[in-house]
Amino acid sequence: MTRRDSILREMGLGPIWRLRDAPEVALAADDGPEPAVVQDDPPPAPAAPPPRQAASPLKSLASFQNAAAEPAVARTPPADAGERTARLAGLDWEALTETILACRDCTLCEQRTQAVPGVGDVQADWLFVGEGPGAEEDARGEPFVGKAGKLLDAMLAAIDLRRGDNVYIANAVKCRPPLNRTPEAEELAACFPYLARQIELIRPKLIVALGRPAAQALLNTDIRIASARGRCFDYQGTPVIVTYHPAYLLRNPLDKAKAWEDLCFARRQMRDRQSGQGEV
Numbered sequence: 001m002t003r004r005d006s007i008l009r010e011m012g013l014g015p016i017w018r019l020r021d022a023p024e025v026a027l028a029a030d031d032g033p034e035p036a037v038v039q040d041d042p043p044p045a046p047a048a049p050p051p052r053q054a055a056s057p058l059k060s061l062a063s064f065q066n067a068a069a070e071p072a073v074a075r076t077p078p079a080d081a082g083e084r085t086a087r088l089a090g091l092d093w094e095a096l097t098e099t100i101l102a103c104r105d106c107t108l109c110e111q112r113t114q115a116v117p118g119v120g121d122v123q124a125d126w127l128f129v130g131e132g133p134g135a136e137e138d139a140r141g142e143p144f145v146g147k148a149g150k151l152l153d154a155m156l157a158a159i160d161l162r163r164g165d166n167v168y169i170a171n172a173v174k175c176r177p178p179l180n181r182t183p184e185a186e187e188l189a190a191c192f193p194y195l196a197r198q199i200e201l202i203r204p205k206l207i208v209a210l211g212r213p214a215a216q217a218l219l220n221t222d223i224r225i226a227s228a229r230g231r232c233f234d235y236q237g238t239p240v241i242v243t244y245h246p247a248y249l250l251r252n253p254l255d256k257a258k259a260w261e262d263l264c265f266a267r268r269q270m271r272d273r274q275s276g277q278g279e280v
């Protein structure tokens, strides 16, 4: 068994790899109905942060342009969003990390062990954004170190990526929501300036949003993963691709095949951009 076979097997994708026999799996524009129980896609949409343009698919992706546009949802930014964003604007990595670790801007700080800023290559081409730290991440101060993190590592390996090597991993909220609940709209909004500054500093070529809260935080619009997959969105000139959160995939292993398609799509987008074909 090759290394790739064993990685795909770990993701639960061995047979699918063999059936399709190629990483460049064609994506269907419509991936079918939403799963009936989608904890990753809960009905009340957590809101995303400050006033920005709502997400739009990138013009260059003609094959995906026919997908219906997501409705834009106006978000109410926290009253001091502009001031907070301005405060972070000049911060370098060290100062930003210190600010995140000391943050008390929302109630998530009350029950955290520590804030979890992110991990990886600060000049990475790839940025993966999750939802928020869980218990193990809260204890260790690093994102995605629990079971979901193991699956994320396998997902990265499946497209020849490794944590820390041209990859940065961050979360939409930096402090653990109690009982691992989905972050509230206000929490996502309060924390967004940190992610925004991280993106400014990293300047990734591609962002992969893992799950709905991350997608909504980045794209500032209501997103359902099932209908947003296979499309390339834009965050201030950086392409954003969405896929299922690894924790969701652990609960819904049948959707791992879709996540694999999404990763292949992301890899194609990255290659296009690296070879100068992609247009933002």
Ligand code: URA
Pocket: 130, 131, 132, 133, 134, 137, 142, 143, 144, 145, 146, 148, 149, 171, 247
């Ligand atoms: N889930 C996330 O979204 N982020 C983590 O860091 C861990 C689990």
